[in-house]
Amino acid sequence: MIGAWGALGFWVLATLANVWLAKRFSHNRLVQLFIPALFGVTLLVLWEGIVRGLNVSPVILPPPSMIGARIASSLPMLWTDFNQTILKGALSGYLMGCGAAVAVAVAVDRSPFLQRGLLPVGNFVAALPIVGIAPILVMWFGFDWQSKAAVVVVMVFFPVLVNMVAGLKATDALQRDQMATWSASYWQGLVKLRLPAAMPFLFNGLKIATTLALIGAIVAEFFGSPTRGMGFRISTAVGQLDLPLVWAEIAVAALAGSAFYGLVALIEKGVTFWHPSQRGRA
Amino acid sequence: MKDMSSPPVIEAKGIGLIFQTDDGPVEALKDISLAIGRGEFVSFIGPSGCGKTTFLRAIAALEHPTSGTLTVNGMSPEEARRSRAYGYVFQAAGLYPWRTIAGNVQLPLEIMGFSRAERAERVRKVLDLVDLGGFGKKFPWQLSGGMQQRASIARALAFDADILLMDEPFGALDEIVRDRLNEELLKLWNETGKTIGFVTHSIPEAVYLSTKIVVMSPRPGRIADVIESPLPRERPLDIRDSPEFLEIAHRVREGLRAGHAYD
Ligand SMILES: Nc1ncnc2c1ncn2[C@@H]1O[C@H](COP(=O)(O)OP(=O)(O)OP(=O)(O)O)[C@@H](O)[C@H]1O
Numbered sequence: 104m105i106g107a108w109g110a111l112g113f114w115v116l117a118t119l120a121n122v123w124l125a126k127r128f129s130h131n132r133l134v135q136l137f138i139p140a141l142f143g144v145t146l147l148v149l150w151e152g153i154v155r156g157l158n159v160s161p162v163i164l165p166p167p168s169m170i171g172a173r174i175a176s177s178l179p180m181l182w183t184d185f186n187q188t189i190l191k192g193a194l195s196g197y198l199m200g201c202g203a204a205v206a207v208a209v210a211v212d213r214s215p216f217l218q219r220g221l222l223p224v225g226n227f228v229a230a231l232p233i234v235g236i237a238p239i240l241v242m243w244f245g246f247d248w249q250s251k252a253a254v255v256v257v258m259v260f261f262p263v264l265v266n267m268v269a270g271l272k273a274t275d276a277l278q279r280d281q282m283a284t285w286s287a288s289y290w291q292g293l294v295k296l297r298l299p300a301a302m303p304f305l306f307n308g309l310k311i312a313t314t315l316a317l318i319g320a321i322v323a324e325f326f327g328s329p330t331r332g333m334g335f336r337i338s339t340a341v342g343q344l345d346l347p348l349v350w351a352e353i354a355v356a357a358l359a360g361s362a363f364y365g366l367v368a369l370i371e372k373g374v375t376f377w378h379p380s381q382r383g384r385a
Numbered sequence: 386m387k388d389m390s391s392p393p394v395i396e397a398k399g400i401g402l403i404f405q406t407d408d409g410p411v412e413a414l415k416d417i418s419l420a421i422g423r424g425e426f427v428s429f430i431g432p433s434g435c436g437k438t439t440f441l442r443a444i445a446a447l448e449h450p451t452s453g454t455l456t457v458n459g460m461s462p463e464e465a466r467r468s469r470a471y472g473y474v475f476q477a478a479g480l481y482p483w484r485t486i487a488g489n490v491q492l493p494l495e496i497m498g499f500s501r502a503e504r505a506e507r508v509r510k511v512l513d514l515v516d517l518g519g520f521g522k523k524f525p526w527q528l529s530g531g532m533q534q535r536a537s538i539a540r541a542l543a544f545d546a547d548i549l550l551m552d553e554p555f556g557a558l559d560e561i562v563r564d565r566l567n568e569e570l571l572k573l574w575n576e577t578g579k580t581i582g583f584v585t586h587s588i589p590e591a592v593y594l595s596t597k598i599v600v601m602s603p604r605p606g607r608i609a610d611v612i613e614s615p616l617p618r619e620r621p622l623d624i625r626d627s628p629e630f631l632e633i634a635h636r637v638r639e640g641l642r643a644g645h646a647y648d
């Protein structure tokens with residue numbers, strides 16, 4: 104009980120500190136980083152205190168310290184799983200799926216026939232539930248990471264395609280007229296005007312796709328995988344009631360997901376620095 | 386220099402242009418006949434919606450007349466465009482935000498395949514011409530509206546087209562800057578011998594700049610009057626107080642009024 108009250112007290116104090124900091128130093132970069140960090144630590148302390156104070160069973164919810172200890176003791180295994188699921192499954196599938204989507208978007212944009220024929224089919228495929236297609240793709244491409252990459256390709260393809268198609272239409276009549284007065288060829292217009300103009304749209308799709316890629320790669324492992332991988336580990340650890348390991352994998356997935364998203368957002372900032380949504384943040 | 390014996394650069398014979406819209410056809414131009422000689426400076430003036438922009442766009446092959454014939458350098462407007470006969474300054478600057486000012490000005494040069502060295506040289510020259518020498522590395526959204534418009538003029542000048550089409554290029558600028566750019570434009574025209582088509586709403590601007598003023602009237606857009614200016618090619622700003630100037634301005638005003646009385 105003491106632990107729970109202590110945690111609550113810490114939470115109140117930390118929140119007051121945060122509010123005060125946010126008011127006084129909101130323009131200081133260091134403080135801007137410190138505030139969410141303090142908030143995160145507060146949550147962990149609260150979690151630890153309540154779980155220990157109320158004697159919650161680790162099967163229901165292990166305290167963060169136990170998860171931390173599990174992470175520390177199984178680093179090589181976590182790395183193997185990370186390598187298998189994130190680097191091989193999710194990342195390769197993401198690159199292939201997004202690359203294909205951009206290429207198809209350019210083709211769709213050029214041909215009204217594809218636009219009418221392909222987009223509805225893509226829409227249909229995107230509506231298929233992942234738990235339905237994952238087992239089929241595992242059958243087709245085997246247990247290893249190739250089938251996971253295939254699931255990721257299917258999942259990321261459509262959101263990126265739709266955003267890119269919209270982006271390629273995002274030029275205004277004036278800009279197209281200018282290209283016409285200079286007698287620009289189709290490819291010149293594409294490279295010098297329409298692709299750059301499409302970038303803010305494309306990055307919207309790419310950011311959504313990071314999350315989808317992670318989900319796809321992990322969930323696809325539930326339907327068959329070699330004896331490694333984050334999804335495989337989660338499903339077997341649940342069976343053994345090894346919840347700290349499940350949480351450890353979740354922590355790795357969350358970190359990897361945030362890092363992945365952050366990386367794409369960082370690239371976006373570099374590429375679309377000119378867009379009104381990016382200009383304000385220097 | 387203007388040369389009566391050579392064939393006209395732009396020749397319109399009985400041009401009509403009808404837009405098909407959801408509310409039925411809109412007759413934007415009707416029976417426009419006009420010949421523009423090499424080296425002329427022709428202004429188009431008239432009330433809003435009388436088809437000035439449409440006519441300029443037809444010359445640049447951005448719109449297609451539904452009747453009559455239009456030739457540019459003896460070719461169809463499309464062919465003339467393919468031979469890169471035009472520089473076009475639109476009503477809005479329309480610079481690409483992901484390119485610097487210099488990058489924007491050299492964009493048509495890249496498309497037309499100029500060498501890197503020549504691009505740099507030309508960009509420097511035209512940016513100096515519009516007084517944006519120090520701003521090449523800035524992005525368009527870091528500049529004022531007037532500066533952006535000047536950059537878009539520089540862009541149209543960069544590739545040395547024989548014909549310069551300008552649609553209210555100075556409409557958004559203040560009087561002082563406008564005077565300066567008018568002077569600059571006249572100087573440029575004198576030095577290069579370009580043929581210029583210029584749309585404006587300002588009577589003094591039209592009279593000050595032009596060798597020929599085309600007064601248009603609306604619904605459907607027609608030519609109400611064509612005034613050959615007797616002013617000399619060399620025009621100091623204070624020519625605007627001379628009796629000849631005021632007389633032409635008066636005639637333009639009368640033409641505009643007559644056009645209005647037509648409805
Ligand atoms: N793409 C279009 N589709 C249909 N109607 C059009 C189109 N473009 C112009 N019009 C019509 O043609 C007429 C002439 O338009 P235009 O833009 O040439 O006028 P303008 O003389 O340039 O006017 P302003 O001085 O306001 O710029 C107007 O009645 C306009 O509504």
Ligand SMILES: [Mg+2]
Pocket residue numbers: 437438439476552
């Ligand atoms: Mg207009």
